[in-house]
Amino acid sequence: MELYQIKTFVVVAEEGNMTRAAKRLHASQSTISLHIKSLEEEFDVRLFLRTPKGMQPTPEGKQLLEKARDILDSVEKFESEAQTFKGELSGVARLGLQTSPVYLRTPQLIKLIKQEFPGLSVRLVQMPTWTIRSDIAARKLDGGFFYSNCPPDEVDGILLENTLLHVVGPASWKDQMEDASWEDLSKLDWIWTPEECSFNVKLEETFSSRDLEVSKSMIADSEDTHNALVKSGNGITVMRADEAAEGVEKGEFYIWPGGHIEVGLYFGFPRKRENDPVVRALLDCVEKVWEKA
Numbered sequence: 001m002e003l004y005q006i007k008t009f010v011v012v013a014e015e016g017n018m019t020r021a022a023k024r025l026h027a028s029q030s031t032i033s034l035h036i037k038s039l040e041e042e043f044d045v046r047l048f049l050r051t052p053k054g055m056q057p058t059p060e061g062k063q064l065l066e067k068a069r070d071i072l073d074s075v076e077k078f079e080s081e082a083q084t085f086k087g088e089l090s091g092v093a094r095l096g097l098q099t100s101p102v103y104l105r106t107p108q109l110i111k112l113i114k115q116e117f118p119g120l121s122v123r124l125v126q127m128p129t130w131t132i133r134s135d136i137a138a139r140k141l142d143g144g145f146f147y148s149n150c151p152p153d154e155v156d157g158i159l160l161e162n163t164l165l166h167v168v169g170p171a172s173w174k175d176q177m178e179d180a181s182w183e184d185l186s187k188l189d190w191i192w193t194p195e196e197c198s199f200n201v202k203l204e205e206t207f208s209s210r211d212l213e214v215s216k217s218m219i220a221d222s223e224d225t226h227n228a229l230v231k232s233g234n235g236i237t238v239m240r241a242d243e244a245a246e247g248v249e250k251g252e253f254y255i256w257p258g259g260h261i262e263v264g265l266y267f268g269f270p271r272k273r274e275n276d277p278v279v280r281a282l283l284d285c286v287e288k289v290w291e292k293a
Helices: 003-015 018-025 029-043 059-086 106-116 129-137 171-177 182-186 198-208 223-231 241-249 277-292
Strands: 048-051 054-057 091-097 120-126 143-148 156-170 190-192 216-219 237-240 253-269
Touching: 003 018, 003 029, 003 054, 003 059, 018 029, 054 059, 091 129, 091 277, 106 120, 106 277, 129 143, 129 253, 143 156, 143 198, 143 277, 156 171, 156 223, 156 241, 156 277, 171 253, 182 198, 182 253, 190 223, 190 237, 198 253, 223 237, 223 241, 237 241, 241 253, 253 277
Parallel strands: 091 120, 091 143, 190 216
Antiparallel strands: 048 054, 143 253, 156 237, 156 253
16 A cells, blocks of 8 residues: 555545546546555455446445545644754645635735745635635645635634625616615525525525525626626626725726625635644734734
């Protein structure tokens, strides 16, 4: 048994798909299959079942999966300890961004990382909140920003702020929205967000608590798409206060004055890796940047 085989086992279980696992590990699908086959033959145990939904761990595979993760955790701790002897931190930090880099103070963050950890390079990846959380949990990312309505279960995280969200419509809809109640708003065409989105959860809570059903005319998972659809008069949505204010200044949006909602903005990192040098560097710099603001 080799360490790379254990890592392959864990990645296949997390991805549930040989092709995605091969892409993540930068290997061919035949190599991935060989790693799994070798493990199964060595221990005479079936690790996966091939199903229409992908590669599903067997009961034995699920049991061994936890042990395999423990092994990888131990290896990471070993590598982290060894890095401390180098004197200067080096390597690549993989960082997920779920919204505007400017809003997340990414330029200030990168500048600080360069100053305090010149040997550390940063790879920035733009993706939705729910993907960032799952990728942090799967250790594809060393850290990332995401929205959440409560402290996340699957990763560790620190709350940076409670982000204010306004209900926003096209500027031409001012007369419809100015004196509207939540009930009135529910009857307008809404540009909704996917189920996995924290905005979706908060909006569902807001309307269901009033026994209201919403007219969801379309669903979009991109902030840019929401902005474009509102500008073109397709409906109303919620967006960050800074984005809404910018649209008002340009004469494109109207902000409903009747209320707002809030979601938490978090910086998250993989569980049990708080003392990893790369994660620690990211955490220190993120905390300093957000404390100064």
